[in-house]
Amino acid sequence: MSKPVLEIKGLDVDYGYGPGAVRAVHGVDLTLHTGEVLGLAGESGSGKSTLAHGLTRLLPPPGVITGGEVLHHPENGPPADILAMTPAELRSFRWAQTSIVFQGAMNSLNPVHTVAAQLTDVIRAHEPGTTRAGRLARARDLLRTVGIPADRLDSHPHQLSGGMRQRVMIAMALALRPRVVIMDEPTTALDVVMQRQILRQLVALRDELAFSVVFITHDLSLLVEFSDRIAVMYGGRIVEQAPARALYRDPLHPYSDGLLHSFPALHGPRRALAGIPGSPPDLRAVPPGCPFAPRCPLVTDACAEAPVLAVPAGHEGRSVACHLRPAARTTV
Structure with missing residues (x-):
């Protein structure tokens, strides 16, 4: 063990x-x-x-x-x-x-912000020295990691399927490894x-x-x-x-x-x-x-x-x- x-x-x-x-x-x-x-x-x-x-x-x-x-x-x-x-x-x-993926991704994601804004916010809060371009590059990599095309970064939660929203939540939970x-x-x-x-x-x-x-x-x-x-x-x-x-x-x-x-x-x-x-x-x-x-x-x-x-x-x-x-x- x-x-x-x-x-x-x-x-x-x-x-x-x-x-x-x-x-x-x-x-x-x-x-x-x-x-x-x-x-x-x-x-x-x-x-x-x-x-x-x-x-x-x-x-x-x-x-x-x-x-x-x-x-x-x-x-x-x-x-x-x-x-x-x-x-x-x-x-x-x-x-x-330690990160957490909550029950119900639609209620966990902010409906008025894009996927990019929500993923990069996590990185900026914990790593304030990173650049905007660097945070966006990591957000693209995170989406690809969970099987979502990087062009969905500009989407809002209501524009994603239930499975994609849940994958975004998993990507957010893994953002800081x-x-x-x-x-x-x-x-x-x-x-x-x-x-x-x-x-x-x-x-x-x-x-x-x-x-x-x-x-x-x-x-x-x-x-x-x-x-x-x-x-x-x-x-x-x-x-x-x-x-x-x-x-x-x-x-x-x-x-x-x-x-x-x-x-x-x-x-x-x-x-x-x-x-x-x-x-x-x-x-x-x-x-x-x-x-x-x-x-x-x-x-x-x-x-x-x-x-x-x-x-x-x-x-x-x-x-x-x-x-x-x-x-x-x-x-x-």
Whole structure:
């Protein structure tokens, strides 16, 4: 395993203050390694986007980080805690070291500015010594890198297709060659053909530019195809982590198994879609014990106590929070 580039330790995120606060992310521990694509899966409301916004300190009010550390490991020198950075340090850190591709490119791009203006603005803000001609040349190269003709620099966002707008967002995220790119459901509004095209291009760019990716989506089938490792979230907690192929072949948590069987198989014999009964938990009143117990087909009396994320016996390199899997050791 390569060295870590980003470590999340015990991250807690609340919405609101005092006794009425809702905990949307609960004690999350994750490590992203150099050159890795880490998939983050779960239903809507499971805490995926809140986690992404929390670790980059982009939480809108009333979101507040109440605990934990987010350590960025530079190529040289000691790690830095993103949560302890000053506003000036954050400004220089974002986009240069860690960038984010938000969900919905049409809402992320400024509709009254051209693609050229938005790409060169990122470069000018972080590298004020560059010339206008140099910034435009880099913007052309960025568009070509993501498969868009350079003559679209003068286009406005509404003059581009959905797939091209999303590629512009990826180009903007790569403008300063960051070491970490966080992608928050970037292909949700695109058709399946365009999804695959963009993701294949993303993996090729990862191999060429050597950056790491946190890819967030509710579509576990996409993650199995394009991720190196997958973390599954439920009710603001990580309930399973595993290499992508291992999770696909043998999901250890009943929730992961339910997510996999909620999508039709593209190959092999036909099978019935099982789905997951019930609804995600109300974070204002999370049930005691295992949060998935009210929806779990394999619930037992032991589920009245909350399980701990641990390495199950016989499954080194994986972790799961489920009483059905006896722990060999905890992950802490």
